[in-house]
Amino acid sequence: MKRSFFGFIKPKLTYEPITDTQAEPVYIQAPQKIRFLLDTPVDRSGDLKLSVGDQVKNGQRIQVTADAKDYALASKVGKITDISPFIGMMQAKMTAVTVAVDAEANKAVDDEFKEQSQTPSLEVAQRFLHALPGKPDFSPFFDSDKQIKAIVVLGVDRDLLSITNQFFVKTGIESIKTGIDILRKITGIHNVVLAVPESLVQVAGASEAGVKTVDSEYPAAHPQLIVRHVLADEIKAGDADGNADVAFFSAEAVSAMGAAFNTGQLPMNKLITLISKNGNKRLVCATIGTPLRDILNRFNETVQDGDRVIFGGPMTGVSVYTLDHPVQPDTDTIMIQDRTQIPERLDVACINCGECVRICPVNIPVNVLVRLLEAEHYEEAEANAELGACIECGLCEFVCESRIPIFQHIKLAKHSLEVMKAEESNA
Amino acid sequence: MPEPIKLTVSHASFWHNGSRISLKNYNILLVTLLAVIPGLLRYGIPALSVVTLSIASAMIWELIMNFLTRRPVSIGDGNAALMGMLFAMMLPAITPWWVILVGTFFTIVIGKQIYGGIGGNPFQPAVLAMAVLMLSWGGYFDFNEALVSYQFDFNPVYPLVLAKSFGTGAVEGFNSVDLLLGRQVGGIGTSCVLGLIIGGAYLMLRGYIRWEISISFIVGMFVTAFCFHQANPEVYASGSFHLLTGYSLFGAFYLATEDSSSPVNFIPMLIYGVLGGFLTVLIRNIGTHIDGVIFAILVINIINPLIDKIRPRTLRKGVNYA
Numbered sequence: 001m002k003r004s005f006f007g008f009i010k011p012k013l014t015y016e017p018i019t020d021t022q023a024e025p026v027y028i029q030a031p032q033k034i035r036f037l038l039d040t041p042v043d044r045s046g047d048l049k050l051s052v053g054d055q056v057k058n059g060q061r062i063q064v065t066a067d068a069k070d071y072a073l074a075s076k077v078g079k080i081t082d083i084s085p086f087i088g089m090m091q092a093k094m095t096a097v098t099v100a101v102d103a104e105a106n107k108a109v110d111d112e113f114k115e116q117s118q119t120p121s122l123e124v125a126q127r128f129l130h131a132l133p134g135k136p137d138f139s140p141f142f143d144s145d146k147q148i149k150a151i152v153v154l155g156v157d158r159d160l161l162s163i164t165n166q167f168f169v170k171t172g173i174e175s176i177k178t179g180i181d182i183l184r185k186i187t188g189i190h191n192v193v194l195a196v197p198e199s200l201v202q203v204a205g206a207s208e209a210g211v212k213t214v215d216s217e218y219p220a221a222h223p224q225l226i227v228r229h230v231l232a233d234e235i236k237a238g239d240a241d242g243n244a245d246v247a248f249f250s251a252e253a254v255s256a257m258g259a260a261f262n263t264g265q266l267p268m269n270k271l272i273t274l275i276s277k278n279g280n281k282r283l284v285c286a287t288i289g290t291p292l293r294d295i296l297n298r299f300n301e302t303v304q305d306g307d308r309v310i311f312g313g314p315m316t317g318v319s320v321y322t323l324d325h326p327v328q329p330d331t332d333t334i335m336i337q338d339r340t341q342i343p344e345r346l347d348v349a350c351i352n353c354g355e356c357v358r359i360c361p362v363n364i365p366v367n368v369l370v371r372l373l374e375a376e377h378y379e380e381a382e383a384n385a386e387l388g389a390c391i392e393c394g395l396c397e398f399v400c401e402s403r404i405p406i407f408q409h410i411k412l413a414k415h416s417l418e419v420m421k422a423e424e425s426n427a
Numbered sequence: 428m429p430e431p432i433k434l435t436v437s438h439a440s441f442w443h444n445g446s447r448i449s450l451k452n453y454n455i456l457l458v459t460l461l462a463v464i465p466g467l468l469r470y471g472i473p474a475l476s477v478v479t480l481s482i483a484s485a486m487i488w489e490l491i492m493n494f495l496t497r498r499p500v501s502i503g504d505g506n507a508a509l510m511g512m513l514f515a516m517m518l519p520a521i522t523p524w525w526v527i528l529v530g531t532f533f534t535i536v537i538g539k540q541i542y543g544g545i546g547g548n549p550f551q552p553a554v555l556a557m558a559v560l561m562l563s564w565g566g567y568f569d570f571n572e573a574l575v576s577y578q579f580d581f582n583p584v585y586p587l588v589l590a591k592s593f594g595t596g597a598v599e600g601f602n603s604v605d606l607l608l609g610r611q612v613g614g615i616g617t618s619c620v621l622g623l624i625i626g627g628a629y630l631m632l633r634g635y636i637r638w639e640i641s642i643s644f645i646v647g648m649f650v651t652a653f654c655f656h657q658a659n660p661e662v663y664a665s666g667s668f669h670l671l672t673g674y675s676l677f678g679a680f681y682l683a684t685e686d687s688s689s690p691v692n693f694i695p696m697l698i699y700g701v702l703g704g705f706l707t708v709l710i711r712n713i714g715t716h717i718d719g720v721i722f723a724i725l726v727i728n729i730i731n732p733l734i735d736k737i738r739p740r741t742l743r744k745g746v747n748y749a
Contacts, residue, residue: 308435312439322434344443354691389741398444
């Protein structure tokens with residue numbers, strides 16, 4: 001993954017295609033404790049819906065407060081042993097709920113979903129399926145500002161090295177088809193596109209959705225770039241003012257959705273591409289909420305002080321700070337980096353070499369942007385240096401000769417602007 | 428309970444392509460030797476002392492400024508050494524020590540550090556220093572005067588002076604092969620044109636300098652000189668003569684391509700380069716100065732921020748996505 005010897009050959013980062021010899025996923029045994037991270041802070045209001053000692057059943061919704069929008073689905077039967085605050089990205093105040101699994105009573109199922117699944121609808125999906133593996137997001141359909149004209153099912157993986165979604169297309173196209181049928185039924189949108197890498201086009205045909213090929217070069221599988229390059233014609237043709245919206249679902253999410261409505265049971269196993277320190281890749285199937293530690297122990301992966309564990313891929317993932325970090329509905333990839341493999345980042349000024357400008361997939365003047373961001377002129381960056389156009393692919397930082405953490409600057413700037421806007425509207 | 432493992436936590440992206448500033452500077456420094464070593468062989472120990480003093484003093488100025496401005500020591504990135512080297516390459520082999528010290532002072536302190544160090548300089552630092560010195564103590568940069576004590580087995584007059592004063596007829600004695608092999612009077616590291624070309628080609632292939640700038644500089648220069656030559660072949664020398672003499676190719680490969688003072692977008696790079704070449708020939712042919720490279724590059728450095736605003740349209744969301 002180094003720069004090529006010849007500078008004019010730009011680094012070509014290509015998505016990993018799934019191979020025919022890919023081993024079946026390894027199942028991780030039921031953990032003793034499972035953990036869920038919820039976006040609602042635990043201390044926001046008095047009316048907590050949860051308390052330590054509560055029993056949870058399989059598939060039961062776990063919400064911090066009654067009016068909280070986000071929820072987790074209990075993936076095992078057990079008892080809540082701990083509810084504590086958790087700090088997420090950009091100091092987001094979150095809640096961690098720990099459940100001690102009761103191995104004996106493993107069959108007890110919460111039947112709220114089973115009853116409602118008889119009449120599939122968007123409301124039911126929104127209420128129960130958001131925490132399924134693949135984290136399907138139904139909120140665009142409830143947003144009155146948006147007019148969804150098409151649904152894209154991503155049979156490609158967002159980041160490098162991951163093969164999670166490709167695996168579902170390759171081995172489970174039938175269940176994706178079921179999921180797509182249900183999606184069409186509950187949304188009323190018939191224009192469903194399955195985006196796949198070239199090697200999976202043949203298989204994808206069985207889905208009876210429109211199959212589109214996505215280029216293998218990073219970041220072609222970015223949803224925004226798929227819309228621009230792969231769907232541009234269709235959407236423009238369908239909508240005169242070019243203002244159509246597209247909803248995205250991962251192949252895993254669609255497949256889980258299909259299974260949920262067909263069987264009345266909520267699938268709770270998340271498929272993960274696990275990348276070891278030496279670059280070995282395996283597919284792992286773990287219950288949502290399984291702590292990282294259990295997965296590492298299963299494969300005798302040792303992690304030492306100074307190593308880095310990344311949830312998500314090498315370009316856009318998030319590094320975690322504890323081995324108790326649980327598998328979440330959208331954890332497609334877990335990557336372990338030895339401390340000797342961690343590339344250095346520096347506090348040197350931009351030397352204006354322009355590598356970032358030439359690699360940016362959306363033509364942002366990154367050299368201008370980074371100067372404004374380093375000086376914390378976020379509003380000016382938004383107005384004059386196209387901060388808002390960034391699709392967050394991480395390539396500028398990958399090629400930065402000064403080794404500036406550009407991606408972090410961008411994320412921080414966007415976050416700060418959001419906070420400023422929120423404060424203004426509150427004032 | 429065992430001590431929890433302290434993981435490294437940082438923001439994406441978690442990979443890097445391995446490039447770094449020092450790697451680039453050391454590579455450039457290394458290939459300058461292709462042009463410098465023939466110069467050292469020709470001019471001997473005095474040239475060696477000019478080069479070493481220039482590099483050493485540039486690094487010392489940088490170090491002094493690091494301490495004065497209380498910033499991290501930055502001589503490790505190789506930029507100060509490179510600037511010292513580039514400055515020395517333009518000098519005649521016999522140059523008084525104090526001229527070199529003043530020159531590297533202007534290069535590092537005035538040209539670079541007062542703007543905040545690497546990446547902040549609006550001008551290529553060595554070019555700025557050279558311009559200041561040429562205007563202040565021009566006599567030391569008259570190659571005919573400076574190198575008068577040397578015996579050469581070729582025409583010992585600076586070719587550009589001949590061309591400027593006596594027209595094309597006076598430079599007919601120079602053939603391209605001789606010029607290419609450095610059989611001409613000039614700066615320590617600027618007369619062996621072949622070494623400059625090999626070095627420049629290497630740097631362009633490796634991507635350490637932007638080929639767009641170098642190539643367009645050369646094209647701009649050649650085309651302008653060609654037009655002059657066609658208009659009046661007796662007064663104005665040919666395009667290839669202009670390219671192979673003075674600081675031409677040195678400027679195209681090493682001076683105009685300095686990162687901070689040159690544009691990064693494709694079309695601006697072409698404009699920048701062509702304009703540099705055009706101005707060089709203009710100054711040589713109808714200006715008062717003998718070699719126009721230094722002043723041409725200063726001028727294109729000035730317009731760099733303006734022309735670099737010409738850039739491809741940012742792709743905003745053409746269609747909204749949910």
